[in-house]
Amino acid sequence: xxxxxxxxxxxxxxxxxxxxxxxxxxxxxxxxxxxxxxxxxxxxxxxxxxxxxxxxxxxxxxxxxxxxxxxxxxxxxxxxxxxxxxxxxxxxxxxxxxxxxxxxxxxxxxxxxxxxxxxxxxxxxxxxxxxxxxxxxxxxxxxxxxxxxxxxxxxxxxxxxxxxxxxxxxxxxxxxxxxxxxxxxxxxxxxxxxxxxxxxxxxxxxxxxxxxxxxxxxxxxxxxxxxxxxxxxxxxxxxxxxxxxxxxxxxxxxxxxxxxxxxxxxxxxxxxxxxxxxxxxxxxxxxxxxxxxxxxxxxxxxxxxxxxxxxxxxxxxxxxxxxxxxxxxxxxxxxxxxxxxxxxx
Amino acid sequence: xxxxxxxxxxxxxxxxxxxxxxxxxxxxxxxxxxxxxxxxxxxxxxxxxxxxxxxxxxxxxxxxxxxxxxxxxxxxxxxxxxxxxxxxxxxxxxxxxxxxxxxxxxxxxxxxxxxxxxxxxxxxxxxxxxxxxxxxxxxxxxxxxxxxxxxxxxxxxxxxxxxxxxxxxxxxxxxxxxxxxxxxxxxxxxxxxxxxxxxxxxxxxxxxxxxxxxxxxxxxxxxxxxxxxxxxxxxxxxxxxxxxxxxxxxxxxxxxxxxxxxxxxxxxxxxxxxxxxxxxxxxxxxxxxxxxxxxxxxxxxxxxxxxxxxxxxxxxxxxxxxxxxxxxxxxxxxxx
Numbered sequence: 001x002x003x004x005x006x007x008x009x010x011x012x013x014x015x016x017x018x019x020x021x022x023x024x025x026x027x028x029x030x031x032x033x034x035x036x037x038x039x040x041x042x043x044x045x046x047x048x049x050x051x052x053x054x055x056x057x058x059x060x061x062x063x064x065x066x067x068x069x070x071x072x073x074x075x076x077x078x079x080x081x082x083x084x085x086x087x088x089x090x091x092x093x094x095x096x097x098x099x100x101x102x103x104x105x106x107x108x109x110x111x112x113x114x115x116x117x118x119x120x121x122x123x124x125x126x127x128x129x130x131x132x133x134x135x136x137x138x139x140x141x142x143x144x145x146x147x148x149x150x151x152x153x154x155x156x157x158x159x160x161x162x163x164x165x166x167x168x169x170x171x172x173x174x175x176x177x178x179x180x181x182x183x184x185x186x187x188x189x190x191x192x193x194x195x196x197x198x199x200x201x202x203x204x205x206x207x208x209x210x211x212x213x214x215x216x217x218x219x220x221x222x223x224x225x226x227x228x229x230x231x232x233x234x235x236x237x238x239x240x241x242x243x244x245x246x247x248x249x250x251x252x253x254x255x256x257x258x259x260x261x262x263x264x265x266x267x268x269x270x271x272x273x274x275x276x277x278x279x280x281x282x283x284x285x286x287x288x289x290x291x292x293x294x295x296x297x298x299x300x301x302x303x304x305x306x307x308x309x310x311x312x313x314x315x316x317x318x319x320x321x322x323x324x325x326x327x328x329x330x331x332x333x334x335x336x337x338x339x340x341x342x343x344x345x
Numbered sequence: 346x347x348x349x350x351x352x353x354x355x356x357x358x359x360x361x362x363x364x365x366x367x368x369x370x371x372x373x374x375x376x377x378x379x380x381x382x383x384x385x386x387x388x389x390x391x392x393x394x395x396x397x398x399x400x401x402x403x404x405x406x407x408x409x410x411x412x413x414x415x416x417x418x419x420x421x422x423x424x425x426x427x428x429x430x431x432x433x434x435x436x437x438x439x440x441x442x443x444x445x446x447x448x449x450x451x452x453x454x455x456x457x458x459x460x461x462x463x464x465x466x467x468x469x470x471x472x473x474x475x476x477x478x479x480x481x482x483x484x485x486x487x488x489x490x491x492x493x494x495x496x497x498x499x500x501x502x503x504x505x506x507x508x509x510x511x512x513x514x515x516x517x518x519x520x521x522x523x524x525x526x527x528x529x530x531x532x533x534x535x536x537x538x539x540x541x542x543x544x545x546x547x548x549x550x551x552x553x554x555x556x557x558x559x560x561x562x563x564x565x566x567x568x569x570x571x572x573x574x575x576x577x578x579x580x581x582x583x584x585x586x587x588x589x590x591x592x593x594x595x596x597x598x599x600x601x602x603x604x605x606x607x608x609x610x611x612x613x614x615x616x617x618x619x620x621x622x623x624x625x626x627x628x629x630x631x632x633x634x635x636x637x638x639x640x641x642x643x644x645x646x647x648x649x650x651x652x653x654x655x656x657x658x659x660x661x662x663x664x665x666x667x668x669x670x671x672x673x674x675x676x677x678x679x680x681x
Contacts, residue, residue, distance in 0.1 A: 079466075079468070141667075141670050142662045142663055143616050145466070146606075146616050146658065149603055149658060151655060153603055153651050154658075155655070156651050158652055160652070165648055269476055273473075276469060283466075313484055313487070316484035318476040318477075318479050318480035319485070326473040329463055329469065
C-alpha cells in the first residue's frame, strides 16, 4: 500500500518536467524505445542497416498519410473509414489519365506533363471525395461511421467499375522515378509524409481552423452556441482527410508502380488503430499530431521487426494489430480501475 | 391513428413498395423473376445474410455497431470443423452445430466483455476483435480451405424441404432445410425483443443509455449478454454458409459485414439506436439480395455490385437521417 501511494509523489519530485506531458505520449515513447532495444538486441546488424530504415520510410507513408486524415475527422468526433477507397479511386483516375496522356514510348516532356496532371487529379479528386463525405455528415446529418462505410463501398466500387477489377500498370517511368525515388538516401515517400504532417501540425496548432476542430469535437452544442459554423468546418475537415487519402493514393501508385481497386484493403482498421493508439479520443475533442506520428512509427517498427523473424507468419499481423488496439483502448479503463482499487485500500 | 394510417407512415411500407416495383421491373425485363426456381433461389440466398442481419439488428438497436461477426463466425466454424475433420467425426450434424454455437457464444462473450466495460464506440472495439478473430484463424490456426466436411454436415447442407422447377427452362432449385433455422432465429428474436425485459433493455439502451441506467436496467449485463447472443446467431450463420457450400472456406465470409449493416439500416433501424423492426431487417435483406441476384438476371456485370451497395447505403441512411432531423424539428415546434 505504501509503495503504491508513494511512487507517484517521488516521480513528481524527480521528474517534475514530465507532468506537463501527455501520459499517452510518454507511454508511446517508452514502447518505441523498448521495441527498438528489443529488435536491436535480437536482430542486431540487420535491424540497424540503412536499407531497413529506408524500406520503412517507403512503406509507412501509404497508411500514415491516411491516418493523418482520419485523425482530423476523429478530433471533430467523427471518423473516416473511406480513406482506402478514396486512395484507390483517385489513384485509378490519375493512372487512367496518365496512361492516356503518356502511352508507352512518350517523350520525357509528355511524361512530365502527364505526371503533373496525374498528381493534381489525385489530390483534387481526393479533396472532392472527402468534401462529399463532409457534406453527407454535416448537411444530411448521417452518422460519420455510416457515411464513410457507404462511401468506402462506393469509391471502391467506382474503382472496380473503372478497371473491371484489374490493375492498371505501365505508368510513365518518370512518375515512379520521382515519387518512388530518393533524395540524399531519404525516400521521397517519407519526405512527402513529413511535408503533409508538418502542414497538418501547423493547421492544428497555429490556425483558428485547428482550434475550432477541437472545440467542435469536445462539445458540439457549445461550439454551435458560440457561433461556430460547424457545417462548413466539417466539410473542410473531411475534404482535408480526402486530400490526405489522395496523396496516399499517389504514394501507393509509386510503390506498386500500378493502381488497383483493392490495394491496401487492410488499412481501414490500421488507420483507426493508429489514431486511437496515438491518443486521439474516439469521442472527439482531444489528440495530438505527435502522438499519431509516434503510433505510426511504433507500428511500422513492430511490423518490420517481426518480418525479420521468419517463423512469425504475416497472418499474425491482424492478430497483433487487433490486440494492440484492444489493449490501447483498455489501458485508460484498467488504470482507472487500479486507481479506484488503491484508493479503497 | 388508425392501423392503415400507421402502416402507410412506416419505413417498412415504403421499402415494401420499392421491392415490389423492382420485382415488377425485373419481371418485365427478364421474364424470369416470378418463376418458382428464382423465388426459391432468392429465399436460399437470404438465409445467411438474414441470420447475420438479425444479429446486426440487435446490436444496432442497442446503439452500437458490430463489424466482427463475419470473423467470429469464420473462426468458430473453422476451429470446430478442423477438429472434427481431423478426428474423422461420423456423428450427427447437431454435434458440430452445438459446438459451433458454444464457440460463437464464447467469442461473443469476448466482444461483450469489452463493450460492457469500455465506453468507446463499439465500431472501434469490434474492429479490434474482428482482427483478433481473423488473426487467430489465419495466423495461429494457419487456416486452409477444408474441402471435405464431416458427412453429417454435408448431408445437412444438401437436405431440402422441396424442389421448385422452372416450367420453361426446366432449371430446378431446392429449398434448403436451413431456411427453417432463419425462421426460428427470427421468431425467437421477435419474442425476445417484444416480450422480455432483456429485449426492452436493448431498446432502452439504444434510446438513451443514461436514462436506461436510471430506469433501473442493468446496462452492463444487458450489453454483455447481447453480444453473447449475437455471437451465437453469427455462428449459426457461419454453420449454414459452410454446410451449404459443402466446404469450409476461411475467408469466404470476411467482408460481408457492410452488406448486412446496410440491409439493417435500409430496413429502417436508426443507426443511433432505439428503433427498428425485424420486418424491416428482413425486407432490407430481401432488397439487397434481389439487387444482387437481379444484376445477374439483367446481365449487368457483377463488378457494379460494390458501387450499387455503396449507393444503397448512402441513399438509405440518408433518407432515415433526414426523417430523424424532421421529426426532431417537429417535436421542437410542438414543445414551443
